[in-house]
Amino acid sequence: MHSSFAYILNKRHIINFLRNRPYCLKTKHSIRISNMELKLLIVSDTHECYDTLNTIIDRSDPDIILHAGDFCNIPLEFIEDAKYIEEAKESIQRQVDIIARKGKPIYIIPGNHDPGAFFKHLEAKYGDLGIHTAKTLGAQSECIAPGLHIAALGGSLPAYIGERLHWKGYPYTTEQECDSAITNYLEPQLAGDGQYILLTHFGPSFSPTCRFYQTCGEIIEAGSSKLEDLLIDNASKILINIHGHTHWGVGVFSFGDDMKKVLNPGAVLYNNYAEVLLKCENSLWKVQEIQLKQI
Structure with missing residues (x-):
């Protein structure tokens, strides 16, 4: 699949778009953006729930589909085992094929239960998993509409209760490793002009969408x-940060001028997903509407 998409716009928009971003036009898809609106379907943490994913795809009519990671259920102790990796590849491709029935562009990232070969920025170490029909992000940003790009990074860092380790991270075994990945691979993706959707598996620490409140009172x-x-320093560029990972952190958090959003759609594993409507006015994109949905 090509790395960017053509758009059926009015003559003025096409002329301006070609002048500024000629590289965004090679594609086998065309997306019709009505009145410069773009509808996103957001899924995450499917964990091999094929039937639920099927139902969500049947119910939605988006322009673009995003998956925020954790297609698979590989236990971390077997995350680099060849047998599990081969099974994971089959599972991920099966899920992408379900999503591809819509015939719309698909952008995906890996989660912490997906194999290392799924991470674009780790190809030198693990190789390429070879998923077809979807664009795996994580090495460079992608132009998806005039003046709008996606920057992305998969995986997770460790999670803590106070100072006690609760969940291990992958492929980042420490917070410092995750910090380095953000600095070396995510931040450079924001170097261009325009606005950005930030697609990550883990979320920002200031958002309640990254917390899990246990019945015992521990967080x-x-x-x-x-x-x-990164979100605060680039608030003028980042439109929304979409993430998964914390299954019960479903919700929307506003920051900055309250026009910027953090969205956790919840886990397909628990029948959750989200739809986001973006609108472009006066050459600026904004989040028009976010719908948290459940089947």
């Missing part, structure tokens, strides 16, 4: 302070 903190800093 699992799974967010990244480095990602929080």
Whole structure:
């Protein structure tokens, strides 16, 4: 699948778009953006729930589909086992094929239960998993509409209750490793002009969508302070940060001028997903509507 998409716009928009972004036009898809609106279907943490994913795809009519990671259920102790990796590849491709029935562009990232070969920025170490029909992100940003790009990074850092380790991270075994990945691979994706959707598996530490409140009163903190800093420092560029990972952290958090959003659609595993409507006015994109949905 090609790395960017053509758009059926009015003559003025096409002329301006070609002048500024000629590289965004090679594609086998065309997306019709009505009145410069773009509808996104957001799924995450499917964990091999094929039937639920099927139902969500049948119910939605988006322009673009995003998956925020954790297609699979590989236990971390077997995450680099060849047998599990081969099974994971089959599972991920099966899920992508379900999503591809819509015939719309698909952008995906890996989660912490997906194999290392699924991470674009780790190809030198693990190779390429070879998923077809979807664009796996994580190495460079993608132009998806005039003046609008996706920057992305998969995986997770460790999660803590206070100072006690609760969940291990993958492929980042420490918060410092995750910080380095943000600095070296995510932040450079924001270097261009225009606005950005930030697609990550883990979320920012300042958002309640990254916390899990246990019945015993303890709070699992799974967010990244480095990602929080990145959002604040680039608030003028970042339209929304979409993440998964914390299954019960379903919700929307506003920051900055309250026009910027953090969205956790919840886990397909628990029948959750989201739809986001973006609108472009006066050459600026904004989040028009977010719908949290459940089947």
